Amino acid sequence: MSAALPLAGRHALVTGAGRGIGAAIAHRLAVDGATLTLLGRGRDALQALAEALPTTAHARVLVCDVADAEAVAQAWRTLQEEGAAAVDILVNNAGQAASAPFARTSDDLWQRMLAVNLNGTFHCARAALPAMLAAGWGRIVNVASTAGQRGYAYVAAYAAAKHGVIGLTRSLALEVAAKGITVNAVCPGFTETDLLRESIANVVNTTGRDTEGARAEFTRHNPQGRLVQAEEVADAVAWLCTPAARSINGQAISVSGGEVM
Template identity: 65%
Template sequence: MTQQAVSLFTALAGRHAVVTGGGSGIGAAIATTLAAQGARVTVLGRRLEALQAVVAAHPGAMQAVAADITDAAQVDAAFAQARAQFGAIDILVNNAGQAHSAPFAKTDLALWQQMLDVNLTGTFVCTQAALGDMLTARWGRIVNVASTAGLVGYAYVAAYVAAKHGVIGLTKALALEVAKKGITVNAVCPGYTETEILRESIANVVAKTGRSEEDARAEFAKGNPQGRIVQPQEVADTVAWLCLPGSAAIHGQSIAVCGGEVMA
């Protein structure tokens, strides 16, 4: 094993990372990748059983904490619980999110508010809960998992698009505030990725149009110039790179992981 490979396995040794929505899909891949680089990882989400399944594969390196990220009191209690075991928080990955589709005229206020609460307000609440530790240490990494929907517009998901645009705006604003304090703030913007959200979207297309699952999947893939669906590990590798000490100059950026669907 090369020295470079050895250093990668210990690049985040001693760092405490919190990953929201860590029980499945992209979140589980991120948590596993950060643990492989030496971090102690708290996976946080609403479904404790799913979180515990991720933790079980990494005994000692991970812990599971349940909380609804839209509830500030639950978040504060969860972050206090996380600190009790693994210490101050060095890395925060705001991954938790939801996506529901509806034509704009049929998007009611409840759906609009739900998309904002989970995707935007949850990111705000968790960031406020973690930022104090990073300011004290004068070192930190905040990575917000947004979406290509935060970079461009998509039909029939207006509330989700608005929320993810908000996440990118929040990323830029906070990045300016903490630029000289040893903390980096970035967003990662996946295209359609092999997750539970995508599978639900495909099932929705099948149910509403009568198309086959294969045809529906191809429709989602065709917007990617590579002609495929992004894999969770590809997103996780990008997030982990942004958390490395050597990525300190990458700041305030929104990095698309989408096979060229969106180009800067």
């Protein structure tokens, strides 16, 4: 392992890797020398990303819905059956965001937000942890959100799920602190991704605002007056996976231009 390739020899699995923040994280971990497993629900997007990564990443694709506990267990069994190295680094990035006023938050919406954002994080951490404990080394990084640190109106289910992710992060970090494993959360503010651009388009369609006016609704939360870039989130995640971050444990690091301090 060299300073230039701090993750050489490490196997990283990224959930929700097909696009946006997940794809940026996969690129950055590959550049740092990790081999990659890309996990998500859309095979085509995952395969396209695998082909775009450096060949040194030896990227493999696993199609899996992290909300399904048995599907996650089967994904880990598949890795074993294929002779893959144990997962050293788990990045729980898969997530969904849906909005509704609290009075119109249905049971279905509530359960969907918990299922992918919180349950999915639990399922994957539970699957990855035994091998990390056996090796005496591991990194788990959960991509939460500033919504898990401060909350926003009209996203009660999403914010509750992301608060849960931060609570899970802190509790698990304490359990494994003396075992060579760190568990941390990265909490992006509004980040420029396809999903956010879709949200901006939705604001335009439902309110009649122009694109710039709709975009301003999202940038106003960031004291820097801009959207976070996916690569900035990826940089924070990658650093937490390196030996340099061995003393960082149980933290919820806000990547938001100072929105949360």
